[in-house]
Amino acid sequence: MAPSTALVVMLLLSLTSAQVPHWGPCPDPSTKAAFNLKQFMGRWYEIAKLPAQFEKGKCIESNFTLKPDNSFHIVSSEILEGELRKIEGTGITEDMKNPAKLGISYSYVLPFSPYWILATDYVNWAQVYSCTDILRLFHVDFAWILSRTRTLPASSLEKAMEVFANNNIDISRMTTTKQQGCDKTL
Template identity: 75%
Template sequence: MKFPFVLVFAFILPLIRAQVPHWGPCPEPSVQPAFTLRQFMGRWFEIAKLPAQFEKGRCIETNFTMRTDKSIRVVSSEILKGELKKIEGTGVVEDMKNPAKLGISYSYVLPYSPYWILSTDYVNTALVYSCTDVLRLFHVDFAWILARTRSLPAATLEKARETFAKNNIDVSRMIPSRQQGCGKE
């Protein structure tokens, strides 16, 4: 029985190399109470993140817009090697009783990944968390501090980190995102 586990681990390891793996299942953080999806829509800049294999550039931002079918158009962009790269995905509210728990997919063949809004004031900042369990043996998580502007005061960033910590989310490896030299707002 060791062979299938080794095979699964060998397949997953390259996918999580830049991520932050932790033993055990995903934590269950509290999400934004009374979340209003329409107020969350719009342009968000990535201020800080846990390392992510799929984000390598600078000037990372995501724009959320409602579609007529109640799904969300998600357009993420970054500047990588001097070139603007964009990817479009779809977001959904997975449980209408808990609208701060979104699911986002950038492919028709991949399932929706969790995209949980832990906290937002809608006009300045948002704290987002995503986690995937691997056989309940370990989990890989992602965390982002987002803002409506390309920078935030240090005190705001510290408060955001405290919010993650209160929810048992280890952000000790969180790194600042590069939002300089991005061109026109």
């Protein structure tokens, strides 16, 4: 590896301290067939996730609102050290041929990050995956199990884990998000 490439790799690794890089390119998981963005809109509570440096609190939730141009506004929040923290972003459908492949950005200067809906019934649960290749040498990924309520039955949680496993997504580090004591919300 050239010195400049090694430096870039080290820099990118330092930016992903909470994430664990995996060798090789991102997996290519199946996404929700005939995905309906309008039905996906609304409030989703995070039930479980792969660790992410940008999510350290409890009571994590996101509210999606469709815009007239078919993009969407997203407001995400968490309670961290007793304080309600919010961040707003924009989402788009990245691939019209595969409308479950969304992109989200929380900054005007950063590109859209993948936000792929692997499975959902729209009214109870959803599994979301995001993966970014770094120089095609390794990838950093995120995965979330979402619910329309702050809890999800164990059977639904197991089904969600199977969706990730069937798509070769390593969820061995997945953690449960605390959804108790959530009096401060969006």
